[in-house]
Amino acid sequence: xxxxxxxxxxxxxxxxxxxxxxxxxxxxxxxxxxxxxxxxxxxxxxxxxxxxxxxxxxxxxxxxxxxxxxxxxxxxxxxxxxxxxxxxxxxxxxxxxxxxxxxxxxxxxxxxxxxxxxxxxxxxxxxxxxxxxxxxxxxxxxxxxxxxxxxxxxxxxxxxxxxxxxxxxxxxxxxxxxxxxxxxxxxxxxxxxxxxxxxxxxxxxxxxxxxxxxxxxxxxxxxxxxxxxxxxxxxxxxxxxxxxxxxxxxxxxxxxxxxxxxxxxxxxxxxxxxxxxxxxxxxxxxxxxxxxxxxxxxxxxxxxxxxxxxxxxxxxxxxxxxxxxxxxxxxxxxxxxxxxxxxxxxxxxxxxxxxxxxxxxxxxxxxxxxxxxxxxxxxxxxxxxxxxxxxxxxxxxxxxxxxxxxxxxxxxxxxxxxxxxxxxxxxxxxxxxxxxxxxxxxxxxxxxxxxxxxxxxxxxxxxxxxxxxxxxx
Numbered sequence: 343x344x345x346x347x348x349x350x351x352x353x354x355x356x357x358x359x360x361x362x363x364x365x366x367x368x369x370x371x372x373x374x375x376x377x378x379x380x381x382x383x384x385x386x387x388x389x390x391x392x393x394x395x396x397x398x399x400x401x402x403x404x405x406x407x408x409x410x411x412x413x414x415x416x417x418x419x420x421x422x423x424x425x426x427x428x429x430x431x432x433x434x435x436x437x438x439x440x441x442x443x444x445x446x447x448x449x450x451x452x453x454x455x456x457x458x459x460x461x462x463x464x465x466x467x468x469x470x471x472x473x474x475x476x477x478x479x480x481x482x483x484x485x486x487x488x489x490x491x492x493x494x495x496x497x498x499x500x501x502x503x504x505x506x507x508x509x510x511x512x513x514x515x516x517x518x519x520x521x522x523x524x525x526x527x528x529x530x531x532x533x534x535x536x537x538x539x540x541x542x543x544x545x546x547x548x549x550x551x552x553x554x555x556x557x558x559x560x561x562x563x564x565x566x567x568x569x570x571x572x573x574x575x576x577x578x579x580x581x582x583x584x585x586x587x588x589x590x591x592x593x594x595x596x597x598x599x600x601x602x603x604x605x606x607x608x609x610x611x612x613x614x615x616x617x618x619x620x621x622x623x624x625x626x627x628x629x630x631x632x633x634x635x636x637x638x639x640x641x642x643x644x645x646x647x648x649x650x651x652x653x654x655x656x657x658x659x660x661x662x663x664x665x666x667x668x669x670x671x672x673x674x675x676x677x678x679x680x681x682x683x684x685x686x687x688x689x690x691x692x693x694x695x696x697x698x699x700x701x702x703x704x705x706x707x708x709x710x711x712x713x714x715x716x717x718x719x720x721x722x723x724x725x726x727x728x729x730x731x732x733x734x735x736x737x738x739x740x741x742x743x744x745x746x747x748x749x750x751x752x753x754x755x756x757x758x759x760x761x762x763x764x765x766x767x768x769x770x771x772x773x774x775x776x777x778x779x780x781x782x783x784x785x786x787x788x789x790x791x792x793x794x795x796x797x798x799x800x801x802x803x804x805x806x807x808x809x810x811x812x813x814x815x
Contacts, residue, residue: 379736380786386739387782388442390754393770394433394779397426402454404430404772405475407692410753411768420485422475422772424499428506429776431455432791435513436783439790449517452510456517459507459524465555467527469503471496495561496552497533497568501578504528505651508794530582532560535567537595547595549578570638570708571596572665577648583807584799591620593807598635598814599625599708606708607636612814624814629705630675633815634668639700640707642689642723643777645669646730650780652795655730658808665813669706670727674734676703681715683761685746686738687723688715691774692757694765701758717762721748721755722774725781732785754778 397405397418404426405418431452438448461478462469471494472481481491504525511521533552538545551564568575571593579596582588594617599610601623610625611633627636637644645666649655655663677686690700690713701720702713721742728735743749748759748766757767757774783790794800 383736383782383786384440384442386749386754387436387440387779387786389749389751390775390778390782391433391437391442393753393775394430394772396753397770397772397775398430398451398455399475401476401478402451402458403427403473403475403478404433404455404776407769407771408753409769410750410756416753418475420474420476421472421481423471423473424469424496424503426475426772426776427455427459428502428504429772429779431506432509433776433779435509436779436791438513439783439787449514452514452517456507456510456520456524459503460520464527465493465495466532466553466560467529468495468500468532470494471499471552492554493556494552494554497549497578498551498575500528501575501581504581505577509651509791512794528581528585528587530578530585530587533578534582534588534592537591547592549575549582549592569597569600570636571598572635572637573644574647577651580648580652580795580800580804583803584795586799586803590803590807591618594618594620594622597625597708598623599627601625605710607705607710607712615812617810617812624812626813626815627706629672629703630680632668632672634672634706635665635813635815636706636708637669637702638707639709639713640688640702640704641700641713642670642673642687642702642720642726644689644702644707646726647777650726650729650777650784651792652800652804653789653792654808657805658811661811661813661815662808665815667730668815670731672706673703673723673727674731676705676715677719681717683715683717683719685719685742685761687719687721687727688713689720689723689726689774691718691720691722692767692769692771694718694758694760694763694767696768716760718758718760719748720758720774722757722777722781725778728781729784729788 396416397408399418403422405422406426407419408416410416434448434451437443438445463480470480480493484491507521511518533549535545537547546567548567548569551566553561553563555561583590600606608627612625615622615624626633674686677683688701693699700713701715701718704712704714724735724738746759749755757770759766780791
């Protein structure tokens with residue numbers, strides 16, 4: 343866009359925020375939303391789903407990304423991951439549920455994707471972290487650099503593929519037997535280190551980040567566990583608790599904050615409680631006078647990707663629901679008041695100039711050297727907030743489109759934009775577009791993608807845990 347137009351728009355927006363504060367912004371956002379917004383959101387969904395189909399290879403797998411800066415049809419990247427494949431699956435179900443594609447086309451696309459997943463090499467029942475999106479082979483060399491890739495089994499990435507497969511099975515009964523066979527070998531205890539009261543450091547009752555399976559036995563584990571509760575790996579925890587391969591007390595061994603005295607972003611407040619026989623540190627952080635449960639790095643997707651599928655705000659309104667809303671408010675105030683960007687929404691994404699990094703709000707993450715916003719706004723972060731603060735999310739996205747040109751009529755919102763320079767990313771990522779399709783589906787047709795996570799073990803095992811949750815906020 344014209345640089346003078348960008349500087350004028352950004353300066354005016356920031357000045358207005360400084361003059362009015364967050365309550366006035368909320369009122370402006372509410373006034374900005376009109377009945378036509380529903381159609382606008384559908385238009386945004388259609389463009390985003392076009393990017394998913396553009397990323398999908400002949401094999402049927404959603405690739406990692408595409409470059410949408412040129413005039414020609416973009417070419418899918420060579421690589422894909424279990425998360426990307428899961429995003430492709432649930433995006434197709436969402437497209438059919440919203441009437442963007444027909445049921446028969448959904449069946450065709452899901453069938454092709456499931457057939458491709460059936461061909462992928464696995465180990466210990468789980469999928470490797472990187473495959474060639476065009477032929478399904480396990481990647482051993484990184485396409486862009488030629489560097490060696492050591493095949494890895496990622497806990498969190500497998501969780502998102504299983505999420506997509508469960509959604510596909512729910513939407514297409516003809517695929518259920520095939521997907522059931524795929525999921526029969528998934529046992530989350532493979533990643534689990536049982537709790538050891540005598541040595542809770544070595545035996546924390548948590549999930550490892552994953553394994554390199556090229557060593558004897560189970561393979562070589564990562565040197566860390568996913569200890570923080572309010573991060574996206576809790577989707578793996580929910581899957582394991584729901585299917586019975588993880589004990590329910592695993593949920594209570596996850597950290598709301600790190601314990602007092604441990605190195606973290608701020609010294610937490612709170613207290614110990616005993617739940618289901620487990621002594622739990624119910625800690626919280628305070629950010630701009632607001633109590634909340636932090637994530638690890640302070641990014642939006644850590645907190646808000648999971649509730650697109652598992653209805654945490656509904657099942658735990660005074661704990662999860664309250665913390666999610668305060669987390670969003672903190673992201674909004676960071677962008678509009680603390681940094682005076684005029685825009686908000688910070689989450690890992692493409693660097694506008696090229697590459698990838700984590701963006702977030704340092705003060706709401708536990709990591710001492712946490713993620714920072716650096717003036718880079720990521721549109722998918724606003725979409726993650728859409729189900730809970732729709733007026734403000736829509737207003738922010740409209741402004742990113744209007745003032746910064748962050749929206750592409752062909753393929754939806756670009757992955758990121760540096761609001762201090764006006765530089766917009768050339769690419770879109772399957773992960774971030776998949777979050778956008780899921781958030782729009784949840785807003786336009788609540789529960790559309792949540793059906794598999796409201797029944798069975800999610801209802802009988804996970805929901806009671808969330809009902810017992812009492813954050814100290």
